[in-house]
Amino acid sequence: MSEFFAQYGDLLIKNTWVTIYVTTLSTFFSYVFGVPLGVLLVITQPHGIWAHKTLNSVLGWIVNIGRSIPFIILMVALMPLTRLVMGIAIGPNAAILPLVIAATPFVARLVESSLQEVDAGVIEVAQSTGSTIGQIVWKVILPESLPSMVLGASITFITLLGYMAMAGAIGAGGLGDVAIRYGYYKYQTDIMIATIIILIILVAVIQLLGNGISRKIDRRIKK
Amino acid sequence: MIEIKNLSKFFSTENGDFAAINGINLTIEDGDIFGIIGMSGAGKSTLIRCINLLEKPSEGQILIDGQDITALEGRELLTLRRKIGMVFQRFNLLMQRTIRDNVAFPLEIAGVEKKSRLERVDELLEIVGLTSKAGSYPVQLSGGQQQRVSIARALANHPSLLLCDEPTSALDSLTTNSILKLLKDINHKLGVTIIIITHEIAVVEKICNKVAIIDESRIIEQGLVKDVISNPQQDVTRKLLERGELA
Numbered sequence: 250m251s252e253f254f255a256q257y258g259d260l261l262i263k264n265t266w267v268t269i270y271v272t273t274l275s276t277f278f279s280y281v282f283g284v285p286l287g288v289l290l291v292i293t294q295p296h297g298i299w300a301h302k303t304l305n306s307v308l309g310w311i312v313n314i315g316r317s318i319p320f321i322i323l324m325v326a327l328m329p330l331t332r333l334v335m336g337i338a339i340g341p342n343a344a345i346l347p348l349v350i351a352a353t354p355f356v357a358r359l360v361e362s363s364l365q366e367v368d369a370g371v372i373e374v375a376q377s378t379g380s381t382i383g384q385i386v387w388k389v390i391l392p393e394s395l396p397s398m399v400l401g402a403s404i405t406f407i408t409l410l411g412y413m414a415m416a417g418a419i420g421a422g423g424l425g426d427v428a429i430r431y432g433y434y435k436y437q438t439d440i441m442i443a444t445i446i447i448l449i450i451l452v453a454v455i456q457l458l459g460n461g462i463s464r465k466i467d468r469r470i471k472k
Numbered sequence: 473m474i475e476i477k478n479l480s481k482f483f484s485t486e487n488g489d490f491a492a493i494n495g496i497n498l499t500i501e502d503g504d505i506f507g508i509i510g511m512s513g514a515g516k517s518t519l520i521r522c523i524n525l526l527e528k529p530s531e532g533q534i535l536i537d538g539q540d541i542t543a544l545e546g547r548e549l550l551t552l553r554r555k556i557g558m559v560f561q562r563f564n565l566l567m568q569r570t571i572r573d574n575v576a577f578p579l580e581i582a583g584v585e586k587k588s589r590l591e592r593v594d595e596l597l598e599i600v601g602l603t604s605k606a607g608s609y610p611v612q613l614s615g616g617q618q619q620r621v622s623i624a625r626a627l628a629n630h631p632s633l634l635l636c637d638e639p640t641s642a643l644d645s646l647t648t649n650s651i652l653k654l655l656k657d658i659n660h661k662l663g664v665t666i667i668i669i670t671h672e673i674a675v676v677e678k679i680c681n682k683v684a685i686i687d688e689s690r691i692i693e694q695g696l697v698k699d700v701i702s703n704p705q706q707d708v709t710r711k712l713l714e715r716g717e718l719a
């Protein structure tokens with residue numbers, strides 16, 4: 250055991266950090282783009298506060314197309330764009346671009362469903378109070394759905410963790426890369442198992458954090 | 473004064489246009505507590521929602537102090553709404569905000585600066601008797617208390633008109649009485665005109681000076697509460713007085 254750690258400990262720790270780093274940044278940026286998209290999807294729907302049929306269908310189509318492309322294919326297809334934007338087509342930083350592009354439509358749908366949970370009655374109050382559309386979004390819809398969006402963020406992080414492992418297989422580094430290089434090509438089962446255990450722990454921690462924070466900030470729960 | 477003239481609202485359905493309200497004429501004087509009573513589906517909510525244009529009328533006029541508001545749009549519409557308070561059956565509080573911040577909400581919307589906002593919120597919580605709950609969240613309050621918060625919120629921007637859509641229908645009778653008393657006080661002390669929708673005659677008897685009975689999208693009878701009660705003209709009104717409510 251200690252021998253194993255002495256030999257591979259550094260490798261595992263370093264790549265765990267790479268995975269966490271890439272996944273965190275990708276989650277962050279997919280929310281930067283996904284939240285506005287989710288908001289637009291909700292407010293432009295037929296009885297939304299900014300009903301706009303054409304815009305709603307166009308956005309819906311974009312999101313659906315984005316969601317139907319398997320990540321691994323998207324990543325390969327995007328390589329020329331990645332090289333252009335990130336200056337490099339492979340490696341951890343390069344993986345962020347395809348990860349964000351893949352996750353943004355996913356986030357938009359998650360955000361959309363969180364925002365739809367907001368009671369129509371409170372939106373009506375905001376309207377009867379003379380709120381602008383922007384005020385309704387900022388002061389009512391987003392704050393009221395925050396606990397639900399926090400849960401969504403943990404789901405996104407976990408999904409991106411999986412994508413990042415796939416990206417590792419084609420040169421993005423991180424735990425997926427370690428698992429493929431050592432566990433698969435070199436038949437080192439112990440390393441394969443170690444990466445799996447680390448991933449399981451990561452998922453569990455994120456899940457706990459997501460649930461915990463969401464409950465903590467949700468004022469609908471009597472404390 | 474609010475003059476509603478020949479007001480109709482049509483909704484398109486599979487079977488053609490449906491008139492939720494049809495040719496409504498009403499005059500509400502300043503200082504009135506005006507009851508509108510009718511059964512479920514009669515068009516009560518549609519009518520009251522036309523007054524702040526949550527629903528856009530299809531035909532007719534609504535004159536507030538002589539100005540027709542039905543054509544207002546954009547900024548002018550928002551300004552109008554800020555001057556009319558509205559209270560709903562289901563309270564509709566912001567669940568993630570404290571009671572203080574719920575009451576402050578319309579002030580934020582109107583761009584009132586923080587210091588005056590806090591002062592105004594204290595006054596309002598005092599009026600509705602919930603000063604001690606300022607830091608609580610809606611989930612920690614009873615239904616009656618939540619309705620008091622929503623009344624405080626509706627009064628925030630000093631409206632001269634308060635629209636109440638079945639404000640006591642979700643409350644037990646004891647709580648109903650205390651909410652009605654609060655509305656009456658607000659009318660007396662602050663001079664706010666109140667339009668209140670209900671399906672219970674008791675609500676009208678307790679606080680209204682005038683009443684209109686709405687049935688199948690039309691006003692079938694209206695007048696001073698004492699006149700309508702002592703001398704009802706329509707079958708529906710007589711039935712209402714016998715049964716106490718139009719459910």
Ligand SMILES: Nc1ncnc2c1ncn2[C@@H]1O[C@H](COP(=O)(O)OP(=O)(O)O)[C@@H](O)[C@H]1O
Nearest residue numbers: 483484492510511512513514515516517518519
């Ligand atoms: N947005 C709408 N679209 C179609 N029909 C509506 C709409 N709003 C209300 N109605 C119909 O108009 C009628 C009156 O509704 P409402 O004013 O809510 O009645 P009340 O408040 O008296 O119960 C009902 O038959 C209702 O189904």
Ligand SMILES: [Mg+2]
Nearest residue numbers: 516517518637
């Ligand atoms: Mg109604």
